[in-house]
Amino acid sequence: MIKWEDKYLLGIDIIDEQHKELFRIAGEAFDLLKNEFYLDKYDHVVKIIEELKDYAVYHFKTEEEYMFKNNYKKYFSHKIIHDEFLEEVKKINLDDMDENQDEYLLSIINFVVDWIVEHILGTDKLYVSEESPA
Numbered sequence: 001m002i003k004w005e006d007k008y009l010l011g012i013d014i015i016d017e018q019h020k021e022l023f024r025i026a027g028e029a030f031d032l033l034k035n036e037f038y039l040d041k042y043d044h045v046v047k048i049i050e051e052l053k054d055y056a057v058y059h060f061k062t063e064e065e066y067m068f069k070n071n072y073k074k075y076f077s078h079k080i081i082h083d084e085f086l087e088e089v090k091k092i093n094l095d096d097m098d099e100n101q102d103e104y105l106l107s108i109i110n111f112v113v114d115w116i117v118e119h120i121l122g123t124d125k126l127y128v129s130e131e132s133p134a
């Protein structure tokens with residue numbers, strides 16, 4: 001189960017909405033993967049994971065613009081963390097799945113969600129507490 005929790009809130013509406021959307025998309029991929037009645041679901045799950053990757057790119061851009069605009073002193077190191085994650089994600093090749101499709105797709109979803117949770121609670125929360133005045 002992938003569920004948004006209010007402890008992830010940063011108090012910045014646009015960022016919080018996008019974080020919720022990341023959870024929504026990841027939850028959709030997870031629910032579909034777990035749906036035993038849905039035949040040929042793999043192509044669909046792969047499509048949602050692609051959507052999740054695209055949305056992460058879009059979201060990081062928003063977040064980086066926000067930090068840049070606010071002269072956040074850790075802007076560059078935060079951006080590097082985003083870039084490193086995207087590099088990791090880029091290495092995932094959804095075309096070379098073997099017979100363990102369920103396991104493989106689940107591990108990708110878990111990897112992405114675990115990263116997002118840790119990132120919000122650790123790195124993102126810092127720019128709320130350490131944000132320089134604009």
Ligand SMILES: [Fe+2]
Nearest residue numbers: 063119123124
């Ligand atoms: Fe971030």
